[in-house]
Amino acid sequence: MATKKIARVEVKKTYKLFINGAFPRSESGRVFEVTSRKGEFIANPSLASRKDLRDAVTAARAAHSGWSKATAYNRGQILYRIAEMLEGRSEQFASEIALTSDVTPLKAAAIVSESIDRWVWYAGWSDKLQAISGGTNPVAGPYFNFSIAEPQGVIAIASSPSFLTFIDAIAAAVVSGNTTIVLVPGGLSVPAMSFAEVLATSDLPAGVINILTGSLDELAPWAASHMDIDGFDISGIEKKRRGALKEAGAENLKRIHAFDGKLSPTRIQAFMESKTVWHTVGV
Template sequence: MKVSDDARDARLSVLKTYKLYVGGKFPRSESGRVYEVTDSRDRWLANAPLASRKDARDAVVAARKAVAGWSGATAYNRGQVLYRVAEMLEGRREQFAREVAEAEGLSKAKAAAAVAAAVDRWVWYAGWTDKIAQVVGGANPVAGPYFNLSTPEPTGVVAVLAPQRSSFLGLVSVLAPVIATGNTAVLVASQEAPLPALSLGEVLATSDLPGGVVNVLSGRTAEIAAPLAAHQDVNGIDLTGADAALAAELETAAADNLKRVRRPALSEDWSADPGTGRLTEWLETKTVWHPIGV
């Protein structure tokens, strides 16, 4: 049956209501709250969950449960899993390009370029999983009949506040190095542009990444970040997505259990070579003495 132009114009759009991604599942916010996500022209795009403090605590529990399995996997296996995620991102480039264009007010060409750079960066970090230990680890010269070996180990559960303005390339740049080095993550999406992060959760759910390794929350950054900074079972927090005032408050809260804190930079060029700084940020060094000949 042919649909008339008048009927087509009268059709109401079906706006999507996203869900959180916690422990490999898609729960609604514990509070049942959602908020309207709009594009750069203030047009309604979708509904996103407004995560609560309880959601943040649930995400930490899921991330902690996943630490042993993910950190205990071989570095090569982690690299293969991350590369599989990149393959799936590649298959959904058009969707992410549309979401980035709407969120950041970019042209289609610039949004597509940003998404391509994000996928390339994910692949780049996937390649580092079995190489970073060779860069930061090694055998230390000591006096006596001993081997003295230093090896990097993951920090544990890391809370990541995603950049507010770079909704996908910046997001990948802060998240990928955390999990590439064997940590698990609680990701707080950009408050104004959460859709690329929530869509990334849908990709991760259908990839080989174990549930709980990445947990995605959306909502008010300050409301979600406060319980994460104070949580005794969070080992590190990346404050990239916080403004100066909020970052100061969160850093004070994080000091209670001596969390490792990455302070927000005054400016970030997400298109620049990332280097290894974010890879080594969430690693601890374990040194082992072993007698020679035993």
């Protein structure tokens, strides 16, 4: 008796977190359900906990020294490599974005193209930031005095639900040498975790970008009060909830910013710190 020919069963992906270059499940064992607009089940991403956030901060802090001391040329090439890896998987990203958000497939494809181009744009900034940020200062005395811009350290990001703003926030933070913990809400978790796979194949050192999926309401207050986070991009937090986060962040004077989506190097500079060095001049 001949077996009836049936369609092949698809191998579906398990969604986990991205911490220190690895893909662990949430230590809490929790997940949440992502569905399509029509209510069909898509995935069970991990619902990250406070402990996951702490682990991610530890990884980001450990990665900071190496990443910030990498040459700007090297960082630029790695960011460009991310664009290359994303390009190769653009169809997958377009379909995940279309499936999990309110955009048409055509629009989703356009978002992916723009996201790839953003990585290229940011990659180019790595070795030009000093040229627009610092310089020598003509002080009135026998001193050589110059200002340079340095990354602040560990930056948390509460991402907006759209893929392009997620990309913007990460690229702007890491191009200067910061390391990050990205908090990703809802349906964005699906393309965000696929993006983690792109990062894992882009020669990006472990811990530079860590991605936690789950609830911003739950995780953002912990990030705001964490004493080893230097800066916090709260663009993904609605305006009326930002005050409480800024209040919590005052404990270590975190640099807390939200951005309007305009493409500008000032977004990169917002998470940089200016250092001025004086040196005597003489024989």
